[in-house]
Amino acid sequence: MYRIGVVGPPPSIERILDVANEFEHDEIEFVPFPYEDAKEVSGIVQEHNPEFNGWFFSGPIPFTIARKVLNSEANCVYCPPTGSNLYRCFLQMAFEHDIVVRRVSVDMIESEGEHLREAFAELEIPPEETYVRTFDEHYDPQSIAQFHLRLWREGKTQGAFTTLLSVYRALQQEGVPVYRVLMTKMEIRQAMKIVIEKARSSYFKDSQIGVEIIEIEQFDKIAEQSNARYHLQHLELKIKQTLLLLCEKLDGSLLDNGNGRYQIFSSRGAIEREIDELRQTVQLLSLEADVSVAVGIGFGETAFSAESHARRALQHAKDKPEFGIVIVQDDGIIIEYAGGFDQLTYAYRSSDKGLLEKLNKVNVSIKTYKRIEALVHRMGWNSFTTSDIASHLTMTVRNAQRIMGSLCECGLAELKGEELQSLRGRPKKMYRLIKKEHS
Known part of the structure; x- marks a missing residue:
């Protein structure tokens, strides 16, 4: 059963539900949430969101308000005024x-x-x-x-x-x-088809296989650095106990690969819902072992593809100085700092031939460009310095300068001005990404 919440003023709700009767069958239920003031929308959505597979809003006003409290991947639609x-x-x-x-x-x-x-x-x-x-x-x-x-x-x-x-x-x-200014029945019908299809696809996405690979850094050196007998064995027991508690939350299974590397097999839906629990587990493991912990998460239709994506994600995580959690999805999307306030989402591949040709000419990878693009979008920067890029993407300022110089050279960025941060020293160059068709 898919449950769709319908949010709007009473007259709009009536119009929507009238069209919803055309879609009524055993697997779809539309639940009305009428309001007198659109300011009630935040409370409605926050209270009931876990109970629903999607939201249908009567217009852009409740939709905009709801977007403030829903995550970016939430299944919600509205009928835009036309x-x-x-x-x-x-x-x-x-x-x-x-x-x-x-x-x-x-x-x-x-x-x-x-x-x-x-x-x-x-x-x-x-x-x-x-x-x-x-x-x-x-x-x-x-x-x-x-x-x-x-x-x-x-x-x-x-x-x-x-x-x-x-x-x-x-x-x-x-x-x-x-x-x-009311939506037509045709527009309601079209938006309703979209929210239903999204609910169905979300169900199949949730049921994808998910693999977490958790690696304790330099695990083999822990015993060498310890003077206590059986220190490594006690540590392994603590790590397994901690990971088994996480497995219970994920309804998953734990596999010990040896030398400080563990795998958890579960479903995508369970892993995404318990990402905060994973972050807390990683922090606890890091404290117990007194070393960094890297986590790679992969999703896929098969165990093989999910595990392959998890290995790729783990390598991305280990390439970062502070390690952390990285997700690689089956559609080529990478999520860095997963579950954190500084989460960064970008694609590591592209079918845009024009963009790829430009990047190849200046020897900049598509992954690097997409990371910068995602960071600029998330931070809302109209302009930025190479220091901004370096600090957020954990790279040297010199490397950031080289990359931005290359992007300017191939027309994907431009120099916007200079910023004098103190009376001493040279002013910093300000850059802007250029948004245009690459074909």
Whole structure:
């Protein structure tokens, strides 16, 4: 049984559930979560997320709010406002009032503002005859209602189109011709197919085989450095006891490969859910052995492919000075610092021939470029220095300078300026990645 939570104001919920009846069968259940104020969305999602396989939001406002509390891979969709939503409002107003509608005010969340302006342009309505108010998830409905009301009272508009139920009700009470920008049944149907397919694929992804390879650094030297008899045997027992506790959480099996290397076989879903438990286990092992611990995790359709990916992940982990946890997925995605606040996700392969040709010319690997690209995206940098890259990706400043110089040479980055950090010393160069088609 797949359970999909439906979140939105009551009228939108009714429209969504009406279409959901077309999809009703034994394996799908749609559960409504109506709200009066979109600020309730965070609480709804946080409380009920573990119970559901996906979320269907009535529009971009609840979707944007929910994204703040859901992880980046959460299965959630919404019906984005399109031109047809807007055309519907124009037709309703023209039909009900028997007028040619040209002068209106519209409100829309910022993330969809560009699509709204594009729709007006397609209608060939002059910009000076439309009034657009955009807002973020911290909107004030009273202020937005006043925006529409003031324009209408001043005779600048013939009516208002709103995405907010509270604004719609407030304007109705004032006698303003107001219409909701609502999703069409076709759009609901399309979004519903997407969330169902994502729920199904997520189930199969969860059931993939997952392998964890845990390696204690320089395990064979621990005995040499100890004066106590049986020290290594006692340590091995402690390590196994600690790992068996982790195995219980993962419902997995433990394999001792000898010389400080262990493997745990489980499912992808269990490993991803218990990643924090793994991080705590690694910290405990590191304290007990007083050495660094590296972990490589691999996912795959077969035990062989999962183990191969885990070995690749382990090598990535060991290449880093501080070791840590690295995941290699079956789709070529690498996750560094898995489960941490500084988690970095990137692909170690690409089918973009243009990009690969540029990187090959300057002798920069696709992995290095993708790591830098992922870091810049995660940090939200418009510009950065080679010191920024070096400190976050644990490489020397000299190496970072060479890489950025090469990326500038092949047109994938550019020098944006200089930053003087102190009165002494030379200013640091500021760089920016260039986003464009590589084909």
